[in-house]
Amino acid sequence: MLQAITVVLYGAIVSAVSFFAVYFLVPVMIKRLVASGHVVQDYHKPDKPKVPRPAGPALMAGIAASEIILYILTLDSSVLAILFTTAIAFVVGLVDDRKVMPGWFKPGALLLAAIPIIVLGAHPDHLNLIFGRVFIPLLYIPLVFIVIPIAGNTINSIDVLNGVASGFLIIATIPLLVSIAIFGNQDTFLAALPLLFTTLAFYKYHKFPSRIFPGDSGTVLLGALFGALAVAGSSEIIGVIVLLPAVMNSFLFLASVKKIIEHRQVKARPVTLLGDFRLAASKDKSAPITLVRLILADGPLGEREIGIQIFKLAVFAAIMALASIGIQYYFLKDVIR
Amino acid sequence: MPSPSSTKPKVSALGSFIVIVWLMVLAVAAFLATVVPEIDTLLGRSHLDRTVISAAQAAIAITTVVLLILALSIMKEVYIGRKLR
Numbered sequence: 001m002l003q004a005i006t007v008v009l010y011g012a013i014v015s016a017v018s019f020f021a022v023y024f025l026v027p028v029m030i031k032r033l034v035a036s037g038h039v040v041q042d043y044h045k046p047d048k049p050k051v052p053r054p055a056g057p058a059l060m061a062g063i064a065a066s067e068i069i070l071y072i073l074t075l076d077s078s079v080l081a082i083l084f085t086t087a088i089a090f091v092v093g094l095v096d097d098r099k100v101m102p103g104w105f106k107p108g109a110l111l112l113a114a115i116p117i118i119v120l121g122a123h124p125d126h127l128n129l130i131f132g133r134v135f136i137p138l139l140y141i142p143l144v145f146i147v148i149p150i151a152g153n154t155i156n157s158i159d160v161l162n163g164v165a166s167g168f169l170i171i172a173t174i175p176l177l178v179s180i181a182i183f184g185n186q187d188t189f190l191a192a193l194p195l196l197f198t199t200l201a202f203y204k205y206h207k208f209p210s211r212i213f214p215g216d217s218g219t220v221l222l223g224a225l226f227g228a229l230a231v232a233g234s235s236e237i238i239g240v241i242v243l244l245p246a247v248m249n250s251f252l253f254l255a256s257v258k259k260i261i262e263h264r265q266v267k268a269r270p271v272t273l274l275g276d277f278r279l280a281a282s283k284d285k286s287a288p289i290t291l292v293r294l295i296l297a298d299g300p301l302g303e304r305e306i307g308i309q310i311f312k313l314a315v316f317a318a319i320m321a322l323a324s325i326g327i328q329y330y331f332l333k334d335v336i337r
Numbered sequence: 338m339p340s341p342s343s344t345k346p347k348v349s350a351l352g353s354f355i356v357i358v359w360l361m362v363l364a365v366a367a368f369l370a371t372v373v374p375e376i377d378t379l380l381g382r383s384h385l386d387r388t389v390i391s392a393a394q395a396a397i398a399i400t401t402v403v404l405l406i407l408a409l410s411i412m413k414e415v416y417i418g419r420k421l422r
Contacts, residue, residue, distance in 0.1 A: 129366040131371060139395055289413075294417075297420045317359075320359045
C-alpha cells in the first residue's frame, strides 16, 4: 500500500503528463494531418469545413507516457496490462482509420486487446454485483473477452457529433474513478487518472466546432481503456451503468440493423440534415434507430444542442452510477480492502 | 448560419427509459448476487459434483442475462413504437 502523500504525488505526475502531452501534441497533429491531407468534411456545418483526423496517435502518446511513468514508479503489472490493452485497441482503430474494414473487424480484433489483462493477471477473481460479490475465477476470463470489445465499440459508436465522445467520456470517467478508489486498488486508480486528463485536454480541440476528430483509433483506444480500468478496478457493473446512454445507442443500432456493420455501410441514414443545418429524425422506417434519432424525435435540433442533450443523459447516468456505488458500498463495506 | 431551434429539447422520456434499464440491471444484479450463490447450498445437500453445481450456476446466470437482454429488446420496441411511429 502506498502512503496517501505518495498516491497524491504519483497522481499529480500522471495527471499532468497525460494532460499536457495531449494538450501540446494535438495542435502539432492538426498541422501535420492538414499538411498530409488527412482531412474529412464536417457535413453538419454550413461551409462543410475540412477537419483533420485521426487524433488517436496523440491520445495514445499521452496515455502511454503517463502509464509508462506510473509503471516505473509502482512496478505493478496491472498498469502494463492496461497499457498493452489500450495500445492493441489503438492499433485496431488505426487500421480501421487507414483502411475500410468490414463491420466485424473492430469487435473481432478487439478480442486481442483483452489478452494482456488475462496474461498479466490484471483481472480480479470476483465480480461486484452491487448487492454482493460473486467468486468466479474461471467465468471471469470469458467476461474480459466480452467487456473489452464492447467498451471499445460503445465509445466508438457514441462518436456521432462534434465533442460528444470526449465530453461523454469525461462525465462517465468521474463515477468510474470514484468506484475504483473504493472497490479497486490504488495503482488502478492512478492508472485511471490519464483517461480523465487525456480526455479533458482533448475536449478543448474536439468540442463544437471540432478542430480535430478522434477517429476510430482515438475512440476505440479510449473505450478499451475504460473497459480495462473497469475490469482491473473491480467496477464492471458501475462501468456498465455509467455508459448506459452509449450502451443503449449501440444496442438500438444493432437491434435495428440486426447485424454487426459499420455506420458508413448503412444506406438509410437515421437523421437528415435540414436546409438550416439543424438535424431531424429520419422518417424512413428502414433507417436504424440511434440515440440521436430518438433525441430528435421531439423535433429538429442543432448539432451543439444535440450534444448538450447527450451530456444531460450522461450526467443522469453518472448520478445513477454514483447511487449504485453507494448501494454497493453499503453491501460490501465489510469485504472491501 | 443555423437558426436557433424552435423545439424545446426533451430528454426526460429518454431519461425515464434509462432509469428503467438501470432498475432492471439492479434487479438482475440482486438476483445474481443473492439467489444464484444459494444454489450452491441447495444442490450441495444432494452431494452433486462441484463442477456440476458451478455449471448449473453459470447456466442460470447466463440465462438471466439473456432474459435481461430480451426484456430490454421488448421494452425498446414499445418505447420506439410510442416515440417514432
